[in-house]
Amino acid sequence: MxxxxxxxxxxxxxxxxxxxxMQATNFDSEFCGNLPIHHINTIQPHGAIILLDKKNLSIIQASVNSVDYLGCSLQELLDTTLTELTGRDLTDLEETFAQAIKKKAVLSLTVNEKPLMTLVSAHELYYLLEMQVDDVQIKSKFGGLQQVRELVSALETTTALQETCDLVVSELKKLLGIDGVMMYKFDAAWNGTVISELKSESLEPYLGVTFPASDVPKQARELYLKNPIRLIPNRDYQAARLYPVINPLTNSFSDLSSCFLRGVADVHLEYMTNMQVMASMSLRVIHNGKLWGLISCNHSTVFNLSFEDCENLALLTNVISTKISSIINNDEYQFVSDLQKSRNQLVDAIYKDGLVKGIFNTQVSVLDLFQGxxxxxxxxxxxxxxxxxxxxxxxxxxxxxxxxxxxxxxxxxxxxxxxxxxxxxxxxxxxxxxxxxxxxxxxxxxxxxxxxxxxxxxxxxxxxxxxxxxxxxxxxxxxxxxxxxxxxxxxxxxxxxxxxxxxxxxxxxxxxxxxx
Incomplete structure (x- = not known):
């Protein structure tokens, strides 16, 4: 109904x-594309962050909610080092960070006897650590890597683009237990058209609908090239700001491009409200090094995932991108092969019948070659x-x-x-x-x-x-x-x-x- x-x-x-x-106002380049969303200087509070000076791992900046995670005041944090908080020496922590960054793995750090799941990203002068409480309430919701492996196995059986997109949407909805999943593909002007969708009746269906480029503006698309996943568990969250406001090492706002917890622009939260969704998550699809599309997941109530879940989903995006790219490249190869065959037939006709008759050859003419x-x-x-x-x-x-x-x-x-x-x-x-x-x-x-x-x-x-x-x-x-x-x-x-x-x-x- x-x-x-x-x-x-x-x-x-x-x-x-x-x-x-189509001459829709290009908000994507004229306005939205200029907003510095990676310098928002706040985070979502389902985790906390600290920034460490690479020289000695001293804490130079922290989100105000890190007090709840690390058990000491902001001022105490800014006067200490991670080695003091963890009881581990500098070399040990640096080697641990290097391995975690290389493997894109979630660390388990114990700070003041509190276990914290931790993501690490490296910048020129500092490390950025994102922390989440390591307890049963935030553990994996969907079975982790095993279910990801099952989806990967299912993908191996698909051969067509639409079949693959439909499978991804269907399996992700079951895996996550989320209200709605849709995949949309970008066109040359970066408008996104929904090509596959599966939703509960609580959400509006959008299959076949096109959304203007400004809905995922230029700088947001660029961030997806760095971060495969973007999670907003609760649009009504209370932002946790960074303290101090200015990063003392860079004398500017900290770059949160690589930050999973990065805060959300007010205009996007309002956008979610207008769409009547409480939580959202987007997964990238890459083709030939370029953002090809997004998998958009929406939920009517608060929806959170652990860092481990998100890392597994990030891994899955690589598999999905590889599969979709393989199908597109195969289709492209066949298209080019057919073009070259027709081109060779046209050349043979010109050699045989002369320029005019050959170009308009009844078997393979220039009209057949270029679908004219x-x-x-x-x-x-x-x-x-x-x-x-x-x-x-x-x-x-x-x-x-x-x-x-x-x-x-x-x-x-x-x-x-x-x-x-x-x-x-x-x-x-x-x-x-x-x-x-x-x-x-x-x-x-x-x-x-x-x-x-x-x-x-x-x-x-x-x-x-x-x-x-x-x-x-x-x-x-x-x-x-x-x-x-x-x-x-x-x-x-x-x-x-x-x-x-x-x-x-x-x-x-x-x-x-x-x-x-």
Whole structure:
């Protein structure tokens, strides 16, 4: 019933707009991407942190709640060393830190007879230690590495991208016992579309919905390259600030980029409130060294995990990323292989039948190679066309435009109207264009067109109102509503793949040398 109601909402979405091309306000780069979230200078209180001078392991800075973990006042902490608190010598602790950092392992440190689970990260001048009480209440919730191994084994059986994403989402929901898990993939503009989802009825479904790039802004994405997991157990937490405010070794705010407990910007906590989730966790998915997507886990009540759980999940993200990358690379290999095969057939046809007949060969023409709807060859002052192309007047004007633009390298666009307004009258058959410039004094070109692909984007709320400023122009809030906001995108074609452009370049090299 719940999903049926959501379907009706999609059909009767209150905000429907038509646009020739998506031009949502780029809050991602213009505003959100400039916020220094790694210098927030507070932490979430499900743990505590201390910063140690690398020279002697003296405590130079601590979160105010570290008093509860270490059993002494802040002033006492700042006048002591970790060697005094643990009873272990400097060399022993340094070697322990080095091994923990190398293995990305959770340490067990005993401070004033209190066992603490500890994460260590190294900075140029100091160590940052994150601490959590080591007791049964915070022990692993999901069986630790054994269940991770079972998920890894299940992943070995999948061969398709969607199958893999669905399995990951399903298994993580069972493993964590959490209300909702969804995986979303970033596009070229860093908007994220939900491609797999499994949720309880307490959470709104978003399968197929796209969220604007500012929801995971530039600097947040960069932090995921350093930290595979981001956990917010309770959006209503009371932040624990760092004392002193300024790091005495760097004379600035401490860099909390590597800090698992790093505090959360108020605007994101408000975002969680608007989404009606109390706790959230995000796991990264990396492909070829770049953030490909995120696995977003949400819960209606407080949801905490131990450091050990989080380290196991961090390990799992590497396995998931490797699996997804393997599938994408295999698909890419097959795509490139098919392109090269078609390219070779086209070259053979040109050698056999000549330039014009070969390019428009009925078995494998330039239209087949580049999935085009029409093409024109400007050669020695004449036009040779194939397929569905704009009229001859437009093609004449296009030839003049290409010469005026001095197109001498491969040129491609999937939004031709954005470059040439006259193309608006022919967008149904020529919304995309690939240009291969050829040699010759007559300005010869091979141009391939792609038809319009009308696309309806289901946004999670109005992307033009992703950030709302108050009258003072400095106080801001995330959008209040995540109701489906439909945007119809016209006058665009299927984008040109990078490998298609590379094949076009090889075609150009061949044609420059070819003598008809």
């Amino acid at each position: 719940y999903r049926y109601i959501f379907t009706i909402l999609r059909l009767w979405a209150p905000y429907i707009t038509k646009t020739t091309f 709807s029409g093409a024109v060859l400007y050669l020695k002052g004449k036009q040779h066309t194939a397929g569905d192309t704009p009229d001859s007047n437009f093609l004449d004007n296009l030839h003049l435009w290409l010469q005026a633009k001095d197109i001498t390298q491969i040129y491609a666009t999937h939004h031709l109207v954005g470059a040439l307004e006259d193309a608006a009258d022919f967008s149904e058959k020529a919304s995309g264009m690939l240009v291969i410039p050829l040699a010759g004094a007559e300005a010869n070109y091979l141009v391939c067109f792609r038809p319009e692909v009308v696309k309806t984007v289901e946004w999670g709320g109005n992307p033009h109102q992703a950030i709302n400023f108050e009258a003072d122009s400095s106080t801001y809030h995330p959008r209040h509503s995540f109701k489906i906001w439909l945007e119809t995108v016209n006058q665009t074609s299927q984008p040109w793949h990078e490998q298609e452009l590379q094949i076009a370049s090889t075609i150009r090299s061949f044609l420059l040398e070819y003598k008809s």
